Amino acid sequence: MGTRTNREEEHIDNGAEMEVLSIERVFEEEKVPGWREQLTLRAFAVSLLLGVMFSVIVMKLNLTTGIIPSLNVSAGLLGFFFVRMWTKLLERFGALKQPFTRQENTVIQTCVVSCCGIAFSGGFGSYLFAMSETVAQQSSEANDAQNIKDPKLGWMIGFLFVVSFLGLFSLVPLRKIMIIDFKLIYPSGTATAHLINSFHTPQGAKVAKKQVKTLSKFFVFSFLWGFFQWFYTGGDDCGFKAFPTLGLQAYQNKFFFDFSATYLGVGMICPYLVNLSVLLGGILSWGIMWPLIERKRGDWFPADLPSTSLHGLQGYRVFIAISLILGDGLYNFFKVLGRTISGFATQIKEKRSSIPLSADTTKPLADSGVSFDDQRRIEVFLKDQIPNPVALGGYVAIATVSIITLPHIFHQLKWYHVLITYIIAPVLAFCNAYGCGLTDWSLAATYGKLAIFSIGAWAGAAHGGVLVGLAACGVMMSIVSTASDLTQDFKTGYMTLASPRSMFVSQLIGTAMGCIIAPSVFWLFFKAFKGVGIPGSDYPAPNALVYRNMAILGVDGVSSLPKHCLTLCFIFFVMSILVNLLRDLVGKKRARFIPLPMAMAIPFYLGSYFAFDMCIGSMILFVWERIDKAKADAFGPAVASGLICGDGIWTLPQSVLALAQVRPPICMKFLSRNANVKVDEFLAKLS
Numbered sequence: 001m002g003t004r005t006n007r008e009e010e011h012i013d014n015g016a017e018m019e020v021l022s023i024e025r026v027f028e029e030e031k032v033p034g035w036r037e038q039l040t041l042r043a044f045a046v047s048l049l050l051g052v053m054f055s056v057i058v059m060k061l062n063l064t065t066g067i068i069p070s071l072n073v074s075a076g077l078l079g080f081f082f083v084r085m086w087t088k089l090l091e092r093f094g095a096l097k098q099p100f101t102r103q104e105n106t107v108i109q110t111c112v113v114s115c116c117g118i119a120f121s122g123g124f125g126s127y128l129f130a131m132s133e134t135v136a137q138q139s140s141e142a143n144d145a146q147n148i149k150d151p152k153l154g155w156m157i158g159f160l161f162v163v164s165f166l167g168l169f170s171l172v173p174l175r176k177i178m179i180i181d182f183k184l185i186y187p188s189g190t191a192t193a194h195l196i197n198s199f200h201t202p203q204g205a206k207v208a209k210k211q212v213k214t215l216s217k218f219f220v221f222s223f224l225w226g227f228f229q230w231f232y233t234g235g236d237d238c239g240f241k242a243f244p245t246l247g248l249q250a251y252q253n254k255f256f257f258d259f260s261a262t263y264l265g266v267g268m269i270c271p272y273l274v275n276l277s278v279l280l281g282g283i284l285s286w287g288i289m290w291p292l293i294e295r296k297r298g299d300w301f302p303a304d305l306p307s308t309s310l311h312g313l314q315g316y317r318v319f320i321a322i323s324l325i326l327g328d329g330l331y332n333f334f335k336v337l338g339r340t341i342s343g344f345a346t347q348i349k350e351k352r353s354s355i356p357l358s359a360d361t362t363k364p365l366a367d368s369g370v371s372f373d374d375q376r377r378i379e380v381f382l383k384d385q386i387p388n389p390v391a392l393g394g395y396v397a398i399a400t401v402s403i404i405t406l407p408h409i410f411h412q413l414k415w416y417h418v419l420i421t422y423i424i425a426p427v428l429a430f431c432n433a434y435g436c437g438l439t440d441w442s443l444a445a446t447y448g449k450l451a452i453f454s455i456g457a458w459a460g461a462a463h464g465g466v467l468v469g470l471a472a473c474g475v476m477m478s479i480v481s482t483a484s485d486l487t488q489d490f491k492t493g494y495m496t497l498a499s500p501r502s503m504f505v506s507q508l509i510g511t512a513m514g515c516i517i518a519p520s521v522f523w524l525f526f527k528a529f530k531g532v533g534i535p536g537s538d539y540p541a542p543n544a545l546v547y548r549n550m551a552i553l554g555v556d557g558v559s560s561l562p563k564h565c566l567t568l569c570f571i572f573f574v575m576s577i578l579v580n581l582l583r584d585l586v587g588k589k590r591a592r593f594i595p596l597p598m599a600m601a602i603p604f605y606l607g608s609y610f611a612f613d614m615c616i617g618s619m620i621l622f623v624w625e626r627i628d629k630a631k632a633d634a635f636g637p638a639v640a641s642g643l644i645c646g647d648g649i650w651t652l653p654q655s656v657l658a659l660a661q662v663r664p665p666i667c668m669k670f671l672s673r674n675a676n677v678k679v680d681e682f683l684a685k686l687s
Helices: 041-062 072-092 102-121 153-163 166-170 172-181 187-199 206-230 248-252 261-269 272-294 313-350 372-383 388-409 415-439 444-459 465-496 500-528 542-556 565-586 597-606 609-627 629-659 673-686
Strands: 011-014 017-020
Touching (some): 041 629, 153 465, 166 172, 166 388, 172 465, 187 465, 206 261, 272 313, 272 609, 465 542, 565 597, 609 629
Antiparallel strands (some): 011 017
């Protein structure tokens, strides 16, 4: 997959002045610090402070809505301002020994995100808390002692330490293929990199100043727009995000424009094919398939099932999406594996230089038409190699410790359950990192659900299968989530010339922080507030009950899924492989008209609302390119980054307001004409 980047040879006409647009030429005179110099004590001190703050926010959201926004942008911005203030203070007193660089800024962002990411992947609002007696009592099945494990600070910290590091080692050997050869975008990582580069641009660069100014304008607009929207969200399904743009019936089927600045920005960064594939997937699923299957209610599945039951329509949504993702991910995994083996064999045979060749050419970088920015980034990215034996050895060593340790934490979980999970996990980690690189969506929770059903069914109801399924979900989610986060941070580091080695070390330190901070914060919530996990309380943890019910279903086996679900899954799995094969056979020119199965799968499960936002972002960029292509190429990423960053930063004060129990004063809701008449009549009676 290619991506749109700033073009070095295109110019902006600014009066009589013509300026070359290249980020790395602006930084050309600056020496890139070594990977050890990028890892500073002040960076990790700031990371610790921000890690605690973000972990509290994520935990709050975990135990309330369960929806966690990306915090990459917030971490990058706050890290910059904190360290910049510190260095300015030292500079006044002449005590500044090491200037603050964009590489150090990237290290802070990476460490903070990996730390607070444990608060999500640790399952404190989902699989881990679903093991507790509090949640088990809300279900009529599998609430016996062998399927219950109440949270304790000690075993939670131990569990996270033995499962959270594996994901960091699983995809390290594929980092070059994901970032350089596939040129995956990772929209949040790209936006964060543009932000960091903008703040560290030397004052003498006029074009860079314009880019920073453009980013700042759209940052402020996006932030204020998020603030404005907040006033109208004082209840369920309230505000602009619940605006039935295409009508109430379309809204019920997830077809609407939700006025999200983030997705507009993502649409401007993602290639047109990705955005159109997402929209096509939304139309195919929510526009055609789900309404047709809904008509089979009472025939294919019981008519009285709730919408969240996997025995009903939700089962089709989850498993068909997984089938598309697995088909696409497995095809690309084996394709990449074949190219990698072929490339290594060619290098050994021809005794090439130490710089690895790209997947599709044998030309040196200087002669291959690569832009100056990409040349410099590739050189730095390939300079500080993380030896593959270290990555593979680390994975095997940690997996061995985990296989021995986990059965002592969960007595129902057997060593062979963990072993099989660790054999399969790298493939699924690749699938998730690849999909996240296309659309910015991490489906770690979806892969965790796959582990719930497969491992839970394997264990069986008589051997604590519910608890086994939930524990296996935690193992899988931890690997898949951290692997995707690391790859996204590699993309940020690639664009800021941060060493992959410093990125990896920063991830290790941030993960270690998170393994202590996240369970400690959860334990504080659990002890300080009454009724955590109970419906109607301030912290009901709704996803915990959902995960437990899925584990109960997993013990019953996939045969309990609705009629024809497995057949449809098989059809879409094969279709995903055939579409990818067709894309490779027809060539690049024709392949751009064939949709991407991975991108199509995202709205199958989540809905189509964000597809409209992304396509509108694409349309804005398309029109801009027709009007002034040079300016669109130069400032398009800055506009997109400003939209993403502003909306991302707004989530921070919004979360603080939620923590302070400050609720929006207005609920803007939309009703049909008939419903509105009934409401008016009811209010008239009350008056």
